[in-house]
Amino acid sequence: MSQATLNGILTDDGGEACSCYFEYGDTLAMVDTTTPTIGLRTGDTFSATLLGLVPGTTYYYRAAATNSMGTRFGTVLTFTTLHVTPPVEIPSPYGVMIGDEIICLMEAG
């Protein structure tokens, strides 16, 4: 499985300490949220690490900040988790190809 660390900065707390988090998902609906970081003030950065992501998948995410006057969101960004090539055995007269490697079974000729 894949993982990623999301980052954000509270550019204006609006006058009181804020709770900040991320919305994310593999569609623009971004149905998942991270655990909020509380007590942030203007200029504070925050981050959250996502585990168990699906390899080779594009995820959408945006930062969010909440105080008693409401919640505001940052712009939506994306990241794509890396592909993990599964081992594939390819028969060969000289060896077996596993992933990108060929395991030599016998000398040619």
Next chain:
Amino acid sequence: MTQALFGGYGFANPSTVNASYNAVSSGGGWTAGALEYTRTQLVATPGTISRLLVKLSSAPGLGKSYTITVRKNGVDTGLTCIISGAETIGSDIVNTIPVVAGDRLSLKQTPNGGPAATHIYWSTVFEPTMLGESLLLGVGAGDKLVDNYIRASGAYGISTITETSTWQVLPVAGTIKSLFIRLSQSPGVLPDGYRFTLRVNGVSTSLTCTITAPATTGSNTIDAIVVSAGDCIDIFVEPLNLPANNVTVQMGLAFVPDGAHVVGLVLGSERFGLSAIDTEYNALLTPNYNWSWGVTEAGFEILGQTCKLSGLYILLENAPGIGKSFTFTLRVNGVSVPLSVTISNMNTTGSDFGHQVSISDNDFVTIMCVPSGNPAVGRDYWGCVISELIAPSVTTLQATEVT
């Protein structure tokens, strides 16, 4: 974005027979009509004044009343309320009066029918035409013989030759501009005059204004002074060419705070020094430099209205000393609230920007100081921020460590 202007005076009652006058912002002893100019402050940026709230310590009594009216340029406005009979609070939340730079503001109380003696407390709000601008309202005095200093904001007209006694500390950074001055009378005969200069940390700035006889008004809307949190401000008064007349100096400045949620300042200071032993109280917004702490809270109240207070900043002339401290705490209706600063050891400054206190209509506000360990005393200055909460803003940054 509205700035609450707190006011009140709890140490002496106004006349129960004749009209008397006070300052719109802060407040001191009431004065008779002929001396209204000593309680008159100047507007430095256009906007409106509204939401007059008034509270009495004693009800007027059956068939009797007090009328409280905001005055502009020496004339009663429609911003007024009557408190009668058994009532102790009143308001005018309907009428709004427009003001422009240079307008004079004062407050009048008129007793009707011989009401019971009472302290009077009041507050209004200022809504600027230009977003982000707030008022510093002041009135001081000009001495014709010596260079002297007055506070940049205050409620009645006195001055001193000791500059640090008139300092007020700024809790947040911003810009000060639009110096407006009006004198109670001409300095004398040409070339008699006075020069008024905003000073920051004891250094003259370019925000200055010279008034030469026979003029009585002047302004500087050209220069703007950038100030930082912790800077101390005052007004330097220089008599020019041996003016014939002492003057009362009505003043106005515009403060444009950094930070969109800051809508105004509440500034206080005191020159006599804190007690090293006793818990003491003061008005959050002191009327002039000649103002001391007291061991009883009663009398120091000023009236608030719905707003948020935050950013309490304290400056001490002398560090408390090793193992010693002063703790300053905001109080609302006689109860300590979590906006507090402790200054200990060899420190001389402290602030609390981590808390915010909600003030409601007709709340009384004071500040309390508790010494610990017999600390060293000296002049003390404080300021806090009137803030208007807004929703936060946040920026999404690129994801990292993607695998």
